Amino acid sequence: MKKFSKDFIFGTATSSYQIEGAVAVDGRTPSIWDTFSRTPGKVNGGDTGDVACDHYHRMEEDIEILKTLGVDSYRFSIAWPRIFPQQGQYNPEGMAFYKKLVNRLVEENIQPLVTIYHWDMPQWADDQGGWVNRDSVEWFMEFAKKCFEELDASVAKWLTHNEPWCAAMLGYHQGVHAPGHTNLEEALKAAHHILLSHGKAVQYYKDVFGGTKDIGITLNLSPVYAAGENVNDYLAANNFDGYLNRWFLDPLFKGQYPIDMMNLFSKFVHTYDFIQDGDLDIISTPTDFFGINFYNRALMEFSAASEFLFKPAYSDYPKSGMGWDISPNEFKELIHRLRKEYTHLPIYITENGAAFDDVLEADGQVHDKNRVDYVEKHLTAVAELNEEGMNIAGYYLWSLLDNFEWAFGYEKRFGIVYVDFQTQNRYLKDSAKRYAEVIASRSV
Numbered sequence: 001m002k003k004f005s006k007d008f009i010f011g012t013a014t015s016s017y018q019i020e021g022a023v024a025v026d027g028r029t030p031s032i033w034d035t036f037s038r039t040p041g042k043v044n045g046g047d048t049g050d051v052a053c054d055h056y057h058r059m060e061e062d063i064e065i066l067k068t069l070g071v072d073s074y075r076f077s078i079a080w081p082r083i084f085p086q087q088g089q090y091n092p093e094g095m096a097f098y099k100k101l102v103n104r105l106v107e108e109n110i111q112p113l114v115t116i117y118h119w120d121m122p123q124w125a126d127d128q129g130g131w132v133n134r135d136s137v138e139w140f141m142e143f144a145k146k147c148f149e150e151l152d153a154s155v156a157k158w159l160t161h162n163e164p165w166c167a168a169m170l171g172y173h174q175g176v177h178a179p180g181h182t183n184l185e186e187a188l189k190a191a192h193h194i195l196l197s198h199g200k201a202v203q204y205y206k207d208v209f210g211g212t213k214d215i216g217i218t219l220n221l222s223p224v225y226a227a228g229e230n231v232n233d234y235l236a237a238n239n240f241d242g243y244l245n246r247w248f249l250d251p252l253f254k255g256q257y258p259i260d261m262m263n264l265f266s267k268f269v270h271t272y273d274f275i276q277d278g279d280l281d282i283i284s285t286p287t288d289f290f291g292i293n294f295y296n297r298a299l300m301e302f303s304a305a306s307e308f309l310f311k312p313a314y315s316d317y318p319k320s321g322m323g324w325d326i327s328p329n330e331f332k333e334l335i336h337r338l339r340k341e342y343t344h345l346p347i348y349i350t351e352n353g354a355a356f357d358d359v360l361e362a363d364g365q366v367h368d369k370n371r372v373d374y375v376e377k378h379l380t381a382v383a384e385l386n387e388e389g390m391n392i393a394g395y396y397l398w399s400l401l402d403n404f405e406w407a408f409g410y411e412k413r414f415g416i417v418y419v420d421f422q423t424q425n426r427y428l429k430d431s432a433k434r435y436a437e438v439i440a441s442r443s444v
C-alpha cells in the first residue's frame with residue numbers, strides 16, 4: 001500500500017467543448033470545433049459538441065458527483081466564444097456561467113483549477129488566420145485578462161494552455177483536429193504564438209494584474225523509445241521526441257528551440273522570422289508549477305518514407321481502448337528525465353486516464369476493471385515518485401464524465417462516470433467508486 005501526503009491534490013478534469021453543449025446559448029458563437037465537427041468526414045459518426053454532456057444545464061448535478069468522489073480539486077476550461085462571441089465584444093452572460101461554477105466549487109471546498117484555453121478558439125479568430133496570425137496573441141490576452149478579472153478571487157490555480165502540441169500539430173500539421181490544416185510551417189507558427197501568449201499571460205498576471213495564485217501551463221508528454229538497437233531507430237526516436245516533447249519543453253524551460261529540430265523542419269519552413277527578438281524570453285517566463293498530461297509511452301522506428309524519418313513501431317504492451325500502450329514505468333522515467341533536464345517546479349499530473357469499451361449493466365453498474373487497474377498503476381507510480389522526492393503535487397483523472405473525445409466523437413469513453421447520451425443519466429463506474437476510496441484513505 002502506498003500513502004499520499006495530506007496536501008496531495010486529488011482531482012478530476014474536463015474541458016468546455018467536450019462536456020458543455022449549449023453551443024448557441026447565452027450569446028455563445030461557434031468555435032473552430034463547432035465548424036470542424038460539422039464538416040463531414042472530420043469526426044467519427046458525424047458527432048458534434050452540440051449537446052455533449054449538457055453540463056451547461058447540469059452543473060449542479062455534476063458538482064454533486066464531485067462531492068461524492070470527494071475530490072480536492074476540479075479542473076475545467078473556459079469556452080472563449082462564450083466570453084468573446086465577437087472580436088472585442090465581452091459577453092458577461094457567458095462569464096456568469098463560470099462565476100457560478102467557481103463559486104459553487106469554493107462553497108463545496110473543491111479548488112477550481114482553471115484552464116484558460118483547451119482548443120475551442122472562436123471561429124471569428126480562425127477567420128483571420130487563427131493561431132497562425134501573430135495577432136492571436138493579443139486576442140488571447142484580451143480573453144485571459146477578462147478571466148483573471150472576473151474569476152481570480154475564487155480560482156485556486158490557473159493554466160494558460162492545455163497541450164499546445166495538440167492545438168498546433170494536430171490542428172495545423174496533421175489536420176486531424178480543428179482547424180484541420182496540414183502545413184508544418186503554419187503549425188510551427190501556431191505553436192510559437194500559443195507559447196508566446198502563454199508567456200505574456202503569465203507576465204501580465206503577475207506584474208500587471210498582481211495575481212497571487214499559482215499559474216502554469218500543461219503539456220502532453222510521452223517518453224519516446226527506439227524500437228530497435230540500431231542507430232536509425234535511435235534517430236527516429238530522437239526526432240519524434242523533438243517533435244512531440246522538446247519543441248515545447250525547450251522554449252519553456254531553456255528559452256530556445258531545439259536546434260536539431262529547427263534543422264530537420266527547415267526543409268518545410270521558408271523562414272524562422274516568426275520567432276522575433278525577445279519572444280523566447282517571454283515564453284520562458286518562470287511559472288509556479290508545471291502541468292503534465294500523461295497517457296502513454298511512444299515506440300518509434302526508422303522510416304525513410306516519412307517526412308521526419310519516424311513511424312510508430314509494433315509494441316507488444318497491453319493497450320487501452322485508444323490502442324495506446326499502458327506504460328506506468330515509462331511514466332516514471334519521463335518524470336525522472338524532466339527533473340534531470342528541465343525543471344524543479346512542483347509537477348501536477350493534470351490528466352491521466354484511459355478509454356475502454358465500457359458496458360452499462362441493467363442494474364446501472366459499469367464494471368470497468370481495466371480502468372481501475374490503469375488508475376491504480378499510475379497512482380502507485382505517482383506515490384513511488386514522491387517517495388523518491390520527485391514532488392508530484394497533484395493528480396487529475398481524465399475524465400470526470402464520458403464526453404466528446406474530439407475526432408473520435410462519443411465512441412471513446414474516458415469517464416469514471418458513465419454518461420448515457422440518450423437520457424443524459426450519469427452512472428458511477430467502478431473506477432469512480434475506487435477513486436473515491438483512494439481519496440478518502442489517501443492511499444492506493
Ligand code: GBH
Nearest residue numbers: 015162163166220222295296297298398405
Ligand atoms: C488529451 O489529449 C486532451 O487534453 C483531452 O482533451 C482528451 O480528451 C484526452 O487527452 C484523451 O485523448 O505517443 O504517438 O502515441 C491527449 C493527447 C496526444 C495523448 C497524442 C496521446 C499519442 C501520441 N494525446 N498521444 S503517441
